[in-house]
Amino acid sequence: MKKFLLLAVAFLGFAANAQVDKIYKHNGEVVEGKVIRLDEYTVIFKYDGEDAENTFGKYAIEKIVYGKTGRVEEVTEKIVVNGEDDWEKVVILEDKSYIAGLKKVGEVRGKTGLINFQTGNTGDKKAQKKLKMDAAKQGCPFVLLTADKTTVGANSNALGGSQAIKTGVSYKY
Helix, strand or coil, X not given: XXXXXXXXXXHHHHHHHHCCEEEEECCCCEEEEEEEEECCCEEEEEECCCCCEEEEEHHHEEEEECCCCCCEEECCCCCCCCCHHHHHHCEEECCHHHHCCCEEEXXXXXXXXXXXXXXXXXXXXXXXXXXXXXXXXXXXXXXXXXXXXXXXXXXXXXXCCEEEEEEEEEEEC
């Protein structure tokens, strides 16, 4: 009878462990818990044995393996930035919830010159390119945009040109 109870407890423990969802992050970390829901840019889950809901941005997650069914859901592909030449791979994020699960590296900035011959739209694109290049130089595939300022005409400079300034915080896996 004791052996039967021991085997039953061991089996129930194994079966309960098999029900846990596994979240595989791009940095190699595996988080065990229960996935509550997948939103457009976030994954809401509970750690195994806890009731508090936690959030990861989808950019931090490679895949989810569901414990009940064993189904594997690919979430995002890893973005690899090896240097300034990979600036086009950098993704600009505009909401703080998207960076959950990523690591902050530093501040980045992109701007056009005070005296330039750019229109508002091309100046904005040039500032965005410089912002992405600054992040790529740090090896970061993500930038959380914190300020986006464009001045035009008399507010910008005496020549009536435009200046675009973008600032942000760079993040990596």
